[in-house]
Amino acid sequence: MKTDMHLPPSLKKYKRKMAVILPKDAGAIIAYADINKESIVVEIGGGTGFLTHYLAGIAKKVTTYEVREDAFKILSKNTSHYSNLTLKNEDGKFFSEREVDAVVVDVPNSHEFVERSHSALVKGGSFVAYIPSTEQLKDTYIAADSLFREIFSISLPYYDVIVRKKGTRPANFSLMHTAYLLFARK
Amino acid sequence: MKTDMHLPPSLKKYKRKMAVILPKDAGAIIAYADINKESIVVEIGGGTGFLTHYLAGIAKKVTTYEVREDAFKILSKNTSHYSNLTLKNEDGKFFSEREVDAVVVDVPNSHEFVERSHSALVKGGSFVAYIPSTEQLKDTYIAADSLFREIFSISLPYYDVIVRKKGTRPANFSLMHTAYLLFARK
Amino acid sequence: MKTDMHLPPSLKKYKRKMAVILPKDAGAIIAYADINKESIVVEIGGGTGFLTHYLAGIAKKVTTYEVREDAFKILSKNTSHYSNLTLKNEDGKFFSEREVDAVVVDVPNSHEFVERSHSALVKGGSFVAYIPSTEQLKDTYIAADSLFREIFSISLPYYDVIVRKKGTRPANFSLMHTAYLLFARK
Amino acid sequence: MKTDMHLPPSLKKYKRKMAVILPKDAGAIIAYADINKESIVVEIGGGTGFLTHYLAGIAKKVTTYEVREDAFKILSKNTSHYSNLTLKNEDGKFFSEREVDAVVVDVPNSHEFVERSHSALVKGGSFVAYIPSTEQLKDTYIAADSLFREIFSISLPYYDVIVRKKGTRPANFSLMHTAYLLFARK
Numbered sequence: 009m010k011t012d013m014h015l016p017p018s019l020k021k022y023k024r025k026m027a028v029i030l031p032k033d034a035g036a037i038i039a040y041a042d043i044n045k046e047s048i049v050v051e052i053g054g055g056t057g058f059l060t061h062y063l064a065g066i067a068k069k070v071t072t073y074e075v076r077e078d079a080f081k082i083l084s085k086n087t088s089h090y091s092n093l094t095l096k097n098e099d100g101k102f103f104s105e106r107e108v109d110a111v112v113v114d115v116p117n118s119h120e121f122v123e124r125s126h127s128a129l130v131k132g133g134s135f136v137a138y139i140p141s142t143e144q145l146k147d148t149y150i151a152a153d154s155l156f157r158e159i160f161s162i163s164l165p166y167y168d169v170i171v172r173k174k175g176t177r178p179a180n181f182s183l184m185h186t187a188y189l190l191f192a193r194k
Numbered sequence: 195m196k197t198d199m200h201l202p203p204s205l206k207k208y209k210r211k212m213a214v215i216l217p218k219d220a221g222a223i224i225a226y227a228d229i230n231k232e233s234i235v236v237e238i239g240g241g242t243g244f245l246t247h248y249l250a251g252i253a254k255k256v257t258t259y260e261v262r263e264d265a266f267k268i269l270s271k272n273t274s275h276y277s278n279l280t281l282k283n284e285d286g287k288f289f290s291e292r293e294v295d296a297v298v299v300d301v302p303n304s305h306e307f308v309e310r311s312h313s314a315l316v317k318g319g320s321f322v323a324y325i326p327s328t329e330q331l332k333d334t335y336i337a338a339d340s341l342f343r344e345i346f347s348i349s350l351p352y353y354d355v356i357v358r359k360k361g362t363r364p365a366n367f368s369l370m371h372t373a374y375l376l377f378a379r380k
Numbered sequence: 381m382k383t384d385m386h387l388p389p390s391l392k393k394y395k396r397k398m399a400v401i402l403p404k405d406a407g408a409i410i411a412y413a414d415i416n417k418e419s420i421v422v423e424i425g426g427g428t429g430f431l432t433h434y435l436a437g438i439a440k441k442v443t444t445y446e447v448r449e450d451a452f453k454i455l456s457k458n459t460s461h462y463s464n465l466t467l468k469n470e471d472g473k474f475f476s477e478r479e480v481d482a483v484v485v486d487v488p489n490s491h492e493f494v495e496r497s498h499s500a501l502v503k504g505g506s507f508v509a510y511i512p513s514t515e516q517l518k519d520t521y522i523a524a525d526s527l528f529r530e531i532f533s534i535s536l537p538y539y540d541v542i543v544r545k546k547g548t549r550p551a552n553f554s555l556m557h558t559a560y561l562l563f564a565r566k
Numbered sequence: 567m568k569t570d571m572h573l574p575p576s577l578k579k580y581k582r583k584m585a586v587i588l589p590k591d592a593g594a595i596i597a598y599a600d601i602n603k604e605s606i607v608v609e610i611g612g613g614t615g616f617l618t619h620y621l622a623g624i625a626k627k628v629t630t631y632e633v634r635e636d637a638f639k640i641l642s643k644n645t646s647h648y649s650n651l652t653l654k655n656e657d658g659k660f661f662s663e664r665e666v667d668a669v670v671v672d673v674p675n676s677h678e679f680v681e682r683s684h685s686a687l688v689k690g691g692s693f694v695a696y697i698p699s700t701e702q703l704k705d706t707y708i709a710a711d712s713l714f715r716e717i718f719s720i721s722l723p724y725y726d727v728i729v730r731k732k733g734t735r736p737a738n739f740s741l742m743h744t745a746y747l748l749f750a751r752k
Binding site for chain 4: 384386388389390391403404406407408409410411412413414416417418434437438504514517518521522532533534535536537538539540541543545548550560563565
């Protein structure tokens with residue numbers, strides 16, 4: 009399905025190879041986790057950098073882990089203009105950053121990052137997971153349930169609205185699902 | 195309908211009186227308009243400051259117009275901690291800011307702001323309108339169509355996913371519609 | 381976009397040429413208009429018969445109008461096995477059937493059928509319109525508003541749920557919009 | 567949440583006590599399973615008869631099982647006007663009907679009905695399950711996967727469209743989820 013994803017010009021220049029996090033989800037991550045100019049952020053599973061672009065453009069300091077070599081090469085090129093961004097070609101399982109405001113994970117085993125993220129976060133900080141399948145959502149939710157103060161999981165379907173002089177209506181085919189977003193506040 | 199909107203702690207403290215822009219839409223505005231630490235932003239119709247919170251927390255410099263006195267009072271209190279934010283108790287129709295990266299309007303007559311916004315924006319900058327009704331969307335879309343290089347309008351339905359040991363499923367009632375988001379890039 | 385529409389075997393045999401009414405909408409028309417074995421139904425704009433299939437398979441007596449010759453030929457072939465179905469190669473604007481339980485229209489000028497439908501319906505009967513655009517919905521809604529006892533308009537987005545041993549999740553791209561369904565009860 | 571479910575007048579008279587199957591889902595069950603005047607149908611878990619109303623109003627012969635005594639009493643009263651309907655106050659696990667065109671189950675253990683339903687169905691017949699949770703969907707899907715020729719599971723979110731002279735737009739809060747519908751064709 010070819011659909012215009014309405015990427016901003018900056019992201020249109022990014023090389024891509026694998027599935028990316030789209031602006032609708034990147035924006036929700038930033039807004040619900042309240043990431044701003046003062047934020048210290050750790051990202052696990054940076055892929056080719058579509059979310060990294062937003063995190064580094066907005067936050068004070070970002071550390072991004074990406075274990076796959078092919079992704080890491082593209083990620084490095086795509087985001088080379090950010091001076092507040094540290095990239096690490098590791099899986100991030102034992103990330104050592106502390107006093108962070110948000111940890112954002114986009115990996116298949118997100119539930120394994122819950123405990124370490126909880127330790128790394130400041131009070132009020134957010135653990136965020138980008139999760140395609142319902143099973144993984146459940147595993148991660150249950151792992152976070154006893155540790156965090158507030159947890160919720162949401163999904164943001166998306167549709168284009170076609171405006172023509174003849175008629176206005178939602179586009180026929182739209183993006184019902186990319187991933188669930190799980191947020192846990194410490 | 196009482197629903198937990200999952201506001202971040204910072205916004206939970208905000209006083210509110212009228213309809214607000216929720217994080218899902220604030221995040222989309224930031225992501226599709228690519229607003230970041232370097233951005234100069236004008237906001238027309240600040241309301242009680244729910245979007246202003248994000249804009250001022252992320253962008254370099256924000257000027258927010260709000261003509262209603264009751265809203266302006268609350269807006270001023272809610273956002274008093276932002277030093278990069280200028281508030282004006284005016285309707286903004288003749289806003290004089292120039293070389294801005296984004297103009298975001300949340301007013302009933304958004305189509306009347308298209309031309310001035312186009313003049314005020316840098317090349318590549320974005321005009322964004324938050325629009326509840328289909329008729330207003332059409333008016334604004336048509337007004338922007340001849341001036342801007344790229345236009346699109348989207349909507350982001352939202353649903354909570356309930357995770358319980360017994361069963362995982364979307365919440366029954368969800369937020370199908372808040373507003374259409376129209377983006378026009380110069 | 382190639383998507384399996386999960387048509388029942390009977391409809392898979394139908395020839396098609398133009399846009400069809402899908403089972404999700406046909407089912408909603410039948411359920412909200414409460415069409416059953418006792419119903420007398422008039423259909424305006426039969427197309428190639430995808431809705432006609434359901435109406436004739438369920439109701440007591442169906443009269444279907446289709447003015448386009450190419451569609452009428454296909455419609456005639458597709459539905460030749462129904463003995464309770466009368467097909468008319470006319471636009472239906474002056475349909476003369478009376479004491480009918482439901483009038484279902486799928487034509488671009490549905491608002492022009494409101495008054496005659498109201499006259500033709502029994503008390504408690506339903507006028508139903510299948511309407512792709514918001515403008516047409518509004519025109520038809522306003523035309524029906526003063527005549528009918530109860531009016532509502534709905535839309536049924538649709539998504540496939542992918543079940544795999546590895547993971548269960550909504551399909552990425554789904555059918556957000558086919559048409560609005562307007563129901564007016566006399 | 568009080569929302570007008572737009573029930574037809576016939577169903578508004580029905581007494582209710584527990585969750586019911588709404589017209590949007592009843593219609594989809596009928597349309598995708600292609601239930602019509604010639605159909606022989608078995609329903610497991612009739613509840614208070616909201617789906618039974620449609621099945622008995624449309625099909626040739628319906629047998630409905632409901633094991634709960636309180637539901638059965640209401641079901642009996644609500645549907646007493648159907649002469650083609652047989653009600654049984656049993657759980658239906660060992661239903662003995664054969665050569666049926668459709669088996670529709672609305673029970674928490676729907677996966678346990680897959681095998682018997684397969685045996686009971688004619689070639690081309692449909693097993694249908696109304697399933698609130700993702701876990702139950704998966705269990706039932708997997709149980710049906712090896713036996714049936716074609717399986718799919720869908721969901722139909724629903725929204726009202728508000729039409730006012732001032733503005734047309736989707737209702738804010740809508741019914742995102744009632745249940746998944748699983749269809750398996752023999």
